[in-house]
Amino acid sequence: MPAASRPAPRPARTPRRGHGRATLADVAAAAGVTAITVSRYLREPHRVAAGTAEAIGRALAATGYVPNKQAGALASAGSGTSRMVAALIPSIANSIFAETVQGLADGLQGSGCELLLASTNYSVEREEEQLRALMGWFPSAIVVTGRRHSPGALVLMRAARSRGAPVIEVWDHHRSARGFTQIGFDHAEVGRAMAAHLLDRGHRTLAYVDSGVAEDFRAHERGEAFIAAATARGVQVRRLVAPQAEAIEAGRAALASLLDAQGRPLVSAAAFANDHLACGALLEAQARGIAVPDALALLGFGDFVLGRQLAPGLSTVHLPRLEIGQATAAALLASLAGGKPAPDQRLPWTLVRRGST
């Protein structure tokens, strides 16, 4: 109906474009074609004639054109083609996750995918917040850490998955998972293996020193499994929680709690939530003249650089840190390319015995 009032003289409006960046239309004008042809050249070069292609190539170089990805993603809305990967990691500074991010970034390099990274500081609330913010970019894939998330985060993850975006939980692998792809390993299994290692070496009084980070669920899970496995073999486990200090200091402090009033170990072996705690304990034991492993055996988790260099070397669990990131990148790219959900992957870890057990 508004056709009747059509020829009203449009008042001149202020133009919206402020920035000076070349657009597809600019390139097209320079090449003597229309925008769609340039767009095609960029995405399906074989579909434009050789001569046209050459002209476009020159125009592209002359204008210094950089495609506007917001516009591209918006125009392809529904196809989920932002080609951004949103990754949520508890802590970037923690070397354990830094390597995973490195593997992810490396694996994404050259794939046309960009990495949107946020750190949750081991808080499920903050994870939800960050996830909500990142969802605004319509990421093509989502990587989260572990399998515990807030209800709100789960809603977002499911929504993303139902639009076809792969959602991958890294660093964990657990049978009762809720259907997102998991790439990691079973922490309970590691906890049991840690207990078995100490029991098999004859230890009958054990301790597990858990992480002081309340929401480090995977550490708690290893601890519970460690205790359950020992209990099943008739051995009691003394469970401590490391103080919330810098990890090596926390480990030193934890060792003190493993000694009686005379400074003698209360247990014959202790396992730790991570290598920094274990190294702190090892250093403190040496400072106090407690023989490791004879008076007290110590077992870490993570295989950090430090533990390898101490004497005796720290026995620990070596993890596929970089591999998790690489496998995640490969899995999500395959899923994006093939349209199929990525299968779970259980990556191998190994218990490395050095001098401390």
Added chain:
Amino acid sequence: MPAASRPAPRPARTPRRGHGRATLADVAAAAGVTAITVSRYLREPHRVAAGTAEAIGRALAATGYVPNKQAGALASAGSGTSRMVAALIPSIANSIFAETVQGLADGLQGSGCELLLASTNYSVEREEEQLRALMGWFPSAIVVTGRRHSPGALVLMRAARSRGAPVIEVWDHHRSARGFTQIGFDHAEVGRAMAAHLLDRGHRTLAYVDSGVAEDFRAHERGEAFIAAATARGVQVRRLVAPQAEAIEAGRAALASLLDAQGRPLVSAAAFANDHLACGALLEAQARGIAVPDALALLGFGDFVLGRQLAPGLSTVHLPRLEIGQATAAALLASLAGGKPAPDQRLPWTLVRRGST
């Protein structure tokens, strides 16, 4: 002119929307207003009437609306409002940079800015490639590492700056810089301080063990300054390049090159491009029964965890790793808010003497 042909019956076309996500229009319909009012509610809540606001709030919750940031950024084109920060880091796994990224991510948290991260693997070519890809998102700010970039990267950085996006070079601070904001410290100054420390302690035969990474320009710069400072005081410096192996192993190997055929040190003190190299050398010296620091003094750079825990502790240069990231986040947010370019910041480092010198 096309007005005449206007009332032609439009053929029904296939709709483009595939995804099921709620749009502003959906929320508006649910709230009984139009899209623009919802948009205003989201950005300037005080400008909508209380009753309307309440209805919109309910509609928002009911629909689970998540704003589409591509559309938002596109509509605001020119204002540079993507609120994405593109960061290019040589290596994420390297703890030195991981902490900077952590500081950056933490500082950005809650600001409405997202972090787009890429790792360049110490290659200026790869840096340019990644930068070109990230520019497609029209980042509101750009963070690059160091002051050496390819000509193509510089073009992109200047273009971004001229659109008003702050461009910050981190981890370096150098007077002859090309006008991007720098947040870091002067590596030549550190190199000179390292030389002065060893000279002041009476050493007259020195070595500098440089990084085996060809494009670790900052390490080379420290090395050159170290050598120049020593030369100026009449002391020759033996310069070696660590092999391209895992850093601690490389340090062990480097130590061997500092010994004569009889296994005696060729110099009385050696400085290293980083703590991992220095720690490797320290461990190897101990293994060979070379007294540190009496027979050979060792000085690192970076203050990594490992060096603090060895005995003797490694003397080193403590760096504002986290602070660089935090300061960068603060600077770019201030610049974005104020429209002014961020000033350079020279952050403090300290030479920490422990037992190895």
Added chain:
DNA sequence: TTGAAAGCGCTAACAG
């Protein structure tokens, strides 16, 4: 305080 119209830069769909 709210709305209509236009347009950001690109791509999907459909013609030629």
Added chain:
DNA sequence: CTGTTAGCGCTTTCAA
């Protein structure tokens, strides 16, 4: 092989 048209979801501008 290339072009036309419409529209992605949002915000800007201007008008009421």
